[in-house]
Amino acid sequence: MNKPIRRLSLFALALFGVLLLNVTWIQAVQAEWLQDHEFNRRDTAERLTTPRGPIQVGNEQIASSSLVEESGQYQRAYPEGEVYAHPVGVFNPMGNFGIESTENTYLDGSHSSLLVRNFLDMLTGTPAQGATVVLTLDPAAQQAALEGLKANATNGRAAAVAVDPSTGAVLAAASIPTYDPNEVADLSDTTASVENWNALAADENQPLLNRAFNERYPPGSTFKIVTAAAALEAGNTIESTIAAPESIPLGGSSLPNAFGGPCNGGAPDSIAHSIEISCNTSMANWAIELGDQAMHDQATAFGFNSGPMDIPVPVTESLAPLEPDNNIRAQTGIGQGNLEATPLQMAMVAAGVANGGTVMQPYLVQEILGPDMSELDSTSPEVFSEAVSSDTAEQLTQAMIQVTEGDEGSGLTGAIPGMQVAGKTGTAETGDGDTHNWFISFAPADDPQVAVAVVIERGNQSGGTLAAPVAKAIMEAVINE
Template sequence: MNKPIRRLAVFSLALFGVLLLNTTWIQAFQADWLREHEFNRRDVAERTSLPRGPIVVANEQIATSTFVEDGEYYQRDYPEGELYAHPVGVFNPMGNFGIEQTHNSYLDGSDESLMVRNFLDMLTGTDPQGASVVLTLNPAAQQAALDGLRANATNGRGAAVALDPKTGAILAAASIPTYDPNSVADLSDVNTSVENWNKLADDENQPLLNRAFNELYPPGSTFKIVTAATALENGHTIESTIDAPAAIPLGGSSLPNAFGGPCNGGAPDSIAHSIEISCNTSMANWAIELGAEALHEQASAFGFNSGPMNVPLPVTESSAPLEPDDNLRAQMGIGQGQLQATPLQMAMVAAAVANDGTIMQPYLVQEILGPDMSEIESTTPQVFSEAISADTAEQLTQAMILVTEGAEGSGKSGAIPGIQVAGKTGTAEVGDGDTHNWFISFAPADDPQVAVAVVIERGNASGGTLAAPVAKAIMEAVINSE
């Protein structure tokens, strides 16, 4: 063999070696990346070749699959558009999100519980079908939450959560800004869907963020319910008093009341009256007197510091750190300092008071039904924690009624004519002069059907002005739908 041929043979072998190495690298080390890449049309084709089961709210399908003959694929549609975007999520070329992700194996029919059904379908030549996922959401409450947030969120951002305090069922979970999942799920124009998704992901207002479950805020004066509960659980009563001056010294500065003066004409103020008018100085003094351990333990009993939770969507942990410094603990006592809470967490605080001190585990999925509508799985309500005693819950309820009905109540705009509402306002400073505005509540106070938390980001007003009307609308929607 002459030299040129030998060189050509060696070069060809080298090329085959490079090709082999490249193929091995792609298949062994880049398989996941390629499989999950947004432009992997084969993955999209495989995921859309069979119909997904519907997601259902109140007997209405809010996520459906329609066969497109021209493209021979199933298109996922969301008839209600933006209304359920955050809890339901989306099934699109970029992947699965929300309930579409957590319950994907049921929806696409691959779950083990559907194996027998799928085998029988195969024998009869029928295409496998996914299961139906039925959610706990109340359509009227969800709509009221979204409409209320849009009408009252002056900065365009906020969230609302409503729970059934007796079961833990999530009746509403709204977050703004939101988005239309149809705009990012259109398989007839995948490039546009991907482009729209990337725009949403890059938007500084974070429309893809589920603020109801995954954004942390200082809870402001809504946390005074936790501070008051700590006092009641440690031997005090709703009529116990403590000093409530116009301001108290706090490190090198002072902590004043929002209205400028003392809370009870200069005399010590009761816990009940302090809740009614949202007194800062008395609650700060209670936090100092009760001590770090007691306040931390009580907050933890309400669900703070409990680690990440799944409902089944992941919920960010709310935190109330052990705070031995009196000045910092005074801030914590009024919902400031290092406190961080999700709207779901504050709805759980309200639900605990509503349910005689017991917090039920929040859940979003009511049941899963097979293609033949047989029950595959259903949720049984479970206790999350025994946060406070029934006596403490009753005392707090009476104080919270004063917030909406008392002569000096700070949350009268949350009242519902003919129905007693227990509530608590909150205004939380965020360090740059802006404030978040809160309202937590439940109704009817004597037989609670719904517990609510609403936060308006940087509303720069009061919880009674901005958040309470949203909570009122949500509560009315639930009560009127019963």
Template sequence: MNKPIRRLAIFSLALFGVLMLNVSWIQTFQAESLQEHPYNSRQFIESLTQHRGSILVGSEEVAYSEPVGGDSEQFQRHYENGPMYAPVVGAFRAGAATGIERAENSFLDGSNQLLAVNNFRDILTGEEPKGADVYLTLHSGAQQAAMDGLESLNKNGAAVALDPQSGAVLASYSSPTFDPDSVASVTESEQAAKKWTELEASEQKPLLNRGLNEVYPPGSTFKVVTAAAALENGATPESTMEAPASLDLGAPLTNAWEGPCNNGAPDSLAHSIEISCNTSMANWAIELGGQKMHEQAEAFGFNQGPMEIPLDVTESSAPLETDPNILGRGGIGQANVAATPLQMAMVAAGVANDGDVMKPYLVDSVQNSNLEEVKSAQPEVFSEAVSSGTAEDLTQMMIGVTEGDEASGSAGAIPGIHVAGKTGTAETASGPTHNWFISFAPTEDPQVAVAVVVEHGGKSGGELGAPIARGMMEAVINE
């Protein structure tokens, strides 16, 4: 064999060796990830032959599977009140699942190990294999009220409601939303794929869960955190602070009415919360200092990293500030403070629950095809934000926001029921203000805590956010 042929033979053998190593690597180490990859069409086609479990809100099936019909062995996913529940439920579609459809997929498709005994029993009895049913914590009335309120404004935004005593998520709505049925069709897969592409490209971001995954400057709703820090460090609701018409914090910081609070006299902490005084609350933050403000924010859940409920939740941030100018603005929910609506609902819920913030959760229970519960929620304390005494003081101060002589959030009041609230009007980098309202009720035995944000509403939180929050609270309380 001459030298060139020998070299070619060696090179060919080397290529075959590399090819064999690559195949071995894929089959040994990458098989599972490739099988579960969202763009594995074979995996999706196979999944269509599985009878997925239902997703339920109360006794209502909000997502369920039905046979396509004819000789097909495939199942079609359907969604009841799809747009209302889409921010949480998501969609099961070619390429990927979103929302609860993705987070609880192993239960819904029956592959979770907790279903192994039930699956084996079904094989022995000849029963049709079926995934488990997932029961959500959502309250249909509160979810409907959130949708109705935000859609009536024709504005982007979000609303979240929690059970303060357990952490159960009673509502999580994001506007704009989308119709899961339009992207989940098996028989019209090309149109469904086109619709999904349109949703992904939309500037309005209808696929974004703004309640869990968008952060906003919380504006004056963050003054509850500042007031909590003051009370935890020796202040009382009657403690006063200078409240001029303007503060020089690198640039002028004024009150909404461009005049002083309390007619120019030092303003009490309680009255500052009632009327939402900017200058006094900024002074409180500066006097407390960056470390105490930072610690108090973290006690409510800021800076704690991403969370799963089981949907992914984006971290809210309140950095440790050393510059008094930035710290003062941070004390009124501006500067570098950024929060999800869920985080601000946790602030309200922590005050409502005697100072303890419960970990939010969306799944109440999971039942197998034989209606046996295989998983149930176990409420747990997320953090101890403030003492019970501080929580009571904050509650009374927040009642003043809805019922006081100079109440800034009277539109959130419910006749015959004490409501604790706080308005927020947050300046943005561009465009009109974001408008917030957080609240809980009844204050004697809190059943629901709410946070609402209206993007670029350009008005006040008391005017735009409070009515939506009131409707959500009424839906839960009047059930």
């Protein structure tokens, strides 16, 4: 009789042990996973009953929360609609994105720097408040970028980035197609919000994709600035010449100049003139002569191959692999081959030249302010890399000025009356017959305040025709303020 009872007791004890292990596993090991799980309705409800701090550009709140009395939940509002949608992101029942995600603990008040304040508020019965996140974006530049892209993107897909060359502050980051975050953050009709979000996610044009930071393109002839930089850093001057024929053999085919014919009447062409007219064959020959390591190292110095970046929103890595094969490296010299660059990366190239060869770390958040407007945190400019010498940067600047001013300049539409603009056009082949159209620039050339990169996806024209006018409008918006 005792033996069955002992067995039953042991079995019950074993079950109790399994139960304890299961509870421990759920509450300890899986706690964070369960808390962050998309089907955790308790977490979602809690997030919606917490007043979030505002996101601010200049003196304007571009994201704010207000209490909906009927539900007791806080409705997030984006008064500028689509203008800041990609860098700011959205806060809704489906999750957080953009700055709304990366700065979430500040915005919802759970950051450690707000704990004492929140505890005191709890004692006094004052509702907890999130912090204010102040962005570096320039309202006029952001508006100019979005309007310019819409007016010039023939295929409806494009991106633009502007940065302050001396600090790295992001002044504009626009991407089209875009969306209105209010339509996916409406708590009064969550069914419609979810349906709108699903429709955006399923759209083949990817309106949720931040092309400024997270899409990569072949940079085309804008990369010739990197090739020229490598040549100058190797001891050449802006007037150094190299063969620039009508075409050069490339494996089983050839690499021609876009305009047909040689670049300098059949004579070797200088680096300066090759930048002005965007000569393919001379820059391909420079890439072959410089070698794979020099080309790879120079691209890396400007920010390629540096891994994903957080500014604090995530930025996709740009790629410029080692190319031992001369044929592929010739393509690299003109921005083709295996090169992949985000618009932010090419803005960093322009900014590095503008800043005397020093590339600054890009950043999007200027400061974090507590509910009492005291400063909790701020971003100090940091050097990302010393890409080239100041002498090289000055030589490149003078060559880039001729792109917008020279008799044969390929980017005359990027010029601003009354000041010098340094620029470079780009037309990048996609491999299926279409071309992306680029323009990178900075102004004023003698005292740079803004550096820009614009890409028009599958525009199938020239960078000077489509992208340069957008860059001009953005630069003017910053300079004229």
